[in-house]
Amino acid sequence: MFFAIPLTNKPTWQSPPWMTVLLIVINMMVYWGWQAPEDRLMQRNAERYADSGLAAIEVPRYIDHLKQTTPSDPRGKEHLDAVQAMWGAKAADVLYVDMWHEQDFRQALLAGRVITVDDPQYEDWRSRRTRVTPYEPRPFTWRWALHFERGLSEPWLNWLTATFLHGGVEHLLGNMVFLFLFGFTLEMALGSGTYLVMYLLCGMGASAVSLGMHAGSMGLGLGASGAISGLMAMYVVMYRLRRVNFFYMFMFYFNYARWPALVMLPVYMGHELLQQWIGNQGVDYMAHFGGLCSGALLMAALMMVKKLEAPSNLAPPEAKPMTDDEAQAQASIQRAQRLSDELDFSAASQAWQTAARLRPRDASVLEPWFEVARHFPDSEGFHAAAKGLLNLPANDTAARRRLHTHYHAYLKLAKPGMRLSAGTLVHLIPAFAKLQAWDDAQHLARVLHRSTPVHPKWPETLTQLVHSLVHHKEFEAAMRWLPALQTHAPTDPITQMLARSHPPAP
Template sequence: MLIIPVERAVDWRRPPWMTLGIMLTCLLVFLFYQSGDGRRMGGAVAQYLDADLDRLEAPAYETYLERRIRLEGETGLTSRLGTVKDLMAQDQRVVLAHVLLMDADFYHYLLQHQSVIWSTEERSYWSQHRIPIQTDWVSQTSALAAGVVPAELSLADLISYQFLHGGWMHIIGNLLVLFMLGFTVERALGPVKFLLAYLFCGAVSGLVWAGFNWGHYLPLIGASGSIAGLMGMYVALFGRQRIRFFYFVGVYFDYFRAPALALLPVWIGKEIYDHFFAGATGVAYIAHAGGLAVGAGLVWLLGRSWLQPRETFFEPEEDEQEERFRSAYSQAMGRIGALDFEQARLQFEALWKRYPQRLVLLEHLYQLAKLRPDSEAYRDRARELMQVTQAQHQPERMLAVWQEYQGKGQPHHPLSAEDHNRVFFAGLRSGDLKTAERVFERLRATGDRTLAEEACRLLAAEFEKRQMTPKARHYRDLLGRLGA
């Protein structure tokens, strides 16, 4: 059974670069660094079989497994014991050699108990041939060289093991889940904090696994512990909010909604149960449980300080935002339909503050203010609309608002010289010289001599450029009178 939170959709306008970077790193490590493992194991198996070491080790391995099953209660090894017996009976030497060489715990068991297992001559032969194979080939494989080995634990291995994988199915499964969780957590924390939290969760989950397997030499590799940490952070970020989960059971899959944190004890409990009762599956269940716990714990402990989610993380998704806007917009339009203009104005003002990028809201406020052309509110809305349309490079709309205001609001509350000057430049840039001339006359009437002279000079230059000599001469003469 698989249950994964899928509350958020990917916003490709803000790609999860750190998540994608981690995925790419894992893939490159698998393709280039770990690709050498086949060559290393091939060399090890060849030398191992040439020396007939399987004839010495296979009976000892059978005894070793029986001892662990009978004396240490590791019943999960029963199936491996059966496989080894079958391989020995069928003389499948190559496959058997792989099994024996990859069991690092068995190798160290032989080192410690060789005097009991073999005669002096056999011990000498084994040491002469087996130890170089282990040193030169097996120990150089990626899992033993960079994985978490509890008996030889190092800080570097707690980081490097997170980027190693045991095969194509392992890496594909991990990267898919990493992407599904990573882009949401990265959006909440930011790329740098996300990376540090990801690596920390992986390191702690590796430590937890090592603690439960202390003294053993079998390595741990894979990003599963780190991903479990992301899952813990994911649900802790949403807290008690009901979010969407994807589940897969057998061949059936679907979605359901539940409080985010409700799934955390279920996940942890399942991993702990599988650790004790699932048998020797090769899956590091206890590392998953550790990752889940540390991921959620990080958010709970540091969620109000260093790991505090970004404010943008809690913004609704685009679809939800659009639905909320449409609902509020419809209500405000309904007020206009009911001729309740004051309430409509209040609702549109609230929407304009929340959605300042939607020019239609300011247009409605302008039209409502125009119902009282003698009010200062009409002047203020006209001025605001002209400034916004100028910023959005809509000079035609800016000029239209100015022209309309001249007939309705200008007699009551005149625009300032600066307002006229902005419109004048918009007229020049759009090539509407007739409107620019009208704006110039309004600008001239304000008494601001400096702005009027500059506008007159620009008009004269523009008409000269267009070879409209009478007009250019008119403004040159007028410029001389303004400067007198």
């Protein structure tokens, strides 16, 4: 088993891949709207057929039909042997399903050309048939699939319709995943109309190769995988020698790699030819190969007459030249990481501090600096790292939780104690209040309340804290802040509300 899919691309929903989505929806509708109901009806009727006694009359004639129509086809001989084994086991319901897929025999049977009126069993057969035939669904999959025995004489419409049929849920879902992975990229590059035409032509090319290679043999061809193989070839031809990130799996081994896209075309083709040579049954590898050839030729021809631009979000952006500060910060980070690996935490802390001066709001710098500096909890570096972390933005719950975690680590380790500026307190109090960490929020608020001079943002911070307490029904805690509110925010609505609910004693 082998596959390789590109990973550097992602859809942009500013320009959604509606045609790819529409193709997926059509495939789903065809399967769930027609094919799956047909299969369910056929399975139910198989039980009715087994109880009807028709098998004793029809199956021997079906075996004679197979002997006459598959004298030299190896797959036909295997099929004949399997049918004879099933008949020996009296598996009439399974044989009914098998005969259902042999529609040429069924049509001749139902038209009275297999068991004719002068046959001694005709009346008995006809009587039994009238109790089964009315419940049989009209053949849908057989009507629109490829018939290998017809070869290239198959009607052209079936070359196309077969690409919208599938043999089961797993077959359908697997194809739809790959259709989306390759399709949305090509749709963005080609435009919906050109993309649709190319997809359909790839499907027909796959059908043509499949019919040519399997001409005269038994079986049906169906599935979108030939057309999707065409998309795979179009993708790699479009990106040519540009390096693209791929996820690949070979047998039980999987990994990531960055390869020139066009390298994958002979790899894809070689895989399909190898599988065909090995002789794996149940998969039409020649349809895949035909789709790859069709897609590669179509994309090459299109690129000769039209300049195509690959979607910009697929190619990794070219590295911009670094400024002196960025280069110095990067060098400091690399030095800090190396010193940390060598367990030289003192020197690593200094290197992280240098990087933090250049990237003061970068959590990826501040957090490792704090982790290294915690080995020296009484150092200026440790207190500076904590200050930087505790002043990072708290725009969402995850960021506020990180602040809270860092605060408690600092509270636990700092020697001789925490050094929190009034500006840091103003930042932490509302963040902790939104987390409903009331003890911490109110403790910091009391520290800020006692500080002098009064911080300009203290009234706003205080009202935010009390609003949060009231909102979460912490009324008793909110009332304890009423004197401070009356001093620093006497006109705020929350102050007036609390004052009315707690009038002064006479």
